[in-house]
Amino acid sequence: MLKILVVCGNGLGSSFLMEMNIKKVLKEIGAEVEVDHSDLTSAKGYHADIIVGTKDITSQLSGYAKELVELNNILDLEDMREKVVKALEKFENQ
Amino acid sequence: MLLNEMLSKNHIQVNVEAKDWEKAIDLGGEILLKEKLIELSYIEAVKKTKREIGPYIVIAPGIALSHARPENGVNKTSMSLIQLKNPVKFGHEENDPVKLIFTLATTDNKSHLESLRQLMGVMTESSDMDILFTTKDVDKIVEVINKHS
Numbered sequence: 108m109l110k111i112l113v114v115c116g117n118g119l120g121s122s123f124l125m126e127m128n129i130k131k132v133l134k135e136i137g138a139e140v141e142v143d144h145s146d147l148t149s150a151k152g153y154h155a156d157i158i159v160g161t162k163d164i165t166s167q168l169s170g171y172a173k174e175l176v177e178l179n180n181i182l183d184l185e186d187m188r189e190k191v192v193k194a195l196e197k198f199e200n201q
Numbered sequence: 202m203l204l205n206e207m208l209s210k211n212h213i214q215v216n217v218e219a220k221d222w223e224k225a226i227d228l229g230g231e232i233l234l235k236e237k238l239i240e241l242s243y244i245e246a247v248k249k250t251k252r253e254i255g256p257y258i259v260i261a262p263g264i265a266l267s268h269a270r271p272e273n274g275v276n277k278t279s280m281s282l283i284q285l286k287n288p289v290k291f292g293h294e295e296n297d298p299v300k301l302i303f304t305l306a307t308t309d310n311k312s313h314l315e316s317l318r319q320l321m322g323v324m325t326e327s328s329d330m331d332i333l334f335t336t337k338d339v340d341k342i343v344e345v346i347n348k349h350s
Contacts, residue, residue: 115257116250116254116255116257116258117250117268117269117270119268119270119271119305119307119310119313120258120266120268120305120317121257121258121260121266123314123317124260124266124317124320124321127317127318127321128321146270147254160257161255161257161260162255162294163254163255163256163257164254164255164257167254179294179295179296180260180261180262180295180296181260181261182260182261182264182324182325183261184325
């Protein structure tokens with residue numbers, strides 16, 4: 108199963124809020140994906156397929172996941188759906 | 202813990218004056234510091250993370266979730282909210298300027314999660330967010346918080 112890791116600076120606040128919304132989006136689109144959240148440092152050893160975070164976070168994680176999804180507004184579900192779907196499509200034929 | 206238990210009426214202030222983001226974080230933190238729910242080191246940690254990692258605590262347009270980690274000096278899981286009179290810039294490309302600062306303090310990885318879920322309920326209800334952004338009456342905000350708790 109694909110693994111999505113949601114990351115914020117300390118893994119307690121915004122990453123949890125993002126995780127909640129991403130699970131909502133994944134349920135809507137019927138995707139079965141494992142989702143977890145962590146802080147920036149632990150994210151580097153996690154080996155996620157997709158890392159989701161705000162820009163200041165993802166910019167420090169390039170190379171640590173096959174796909175990086177960058178969010179600006181964690182309340183914007185539309186934007187989140189679009190970006191997550193796009194990232195998932197890249198794994199479809201694998 | 203329910204949202205209105207963490208974010209009680211005496212933890213909410215409106216029309217607060219702050220000249221910059223640092224002052225705004227200080228003022229949000231001081232509400233919890235005064236009741237010894239957090240230590241001064243917690244507020245310093247929030248500012249340090251912002252300087253070192255970036256303005257990721259600005260989670261949506263106009264909204265910051267000011268927080269650090271339990272080991273930075275949290276005595277009790279709690280939350281405060283300040284609504285600024287004049288919004289301040291955090292250096293976030295899309296979400297500046299910030300008018301609402303939620304200061305979140307948690308003693309562990311779990312005790313605040315129910316409250317955060319309820320806070321998400323508030324934040325995704327645009328009519329409730331309008332009240333948080335604009336009202337000059339703390340009781341109106343308390344009503345919104347109670348509704349989602």
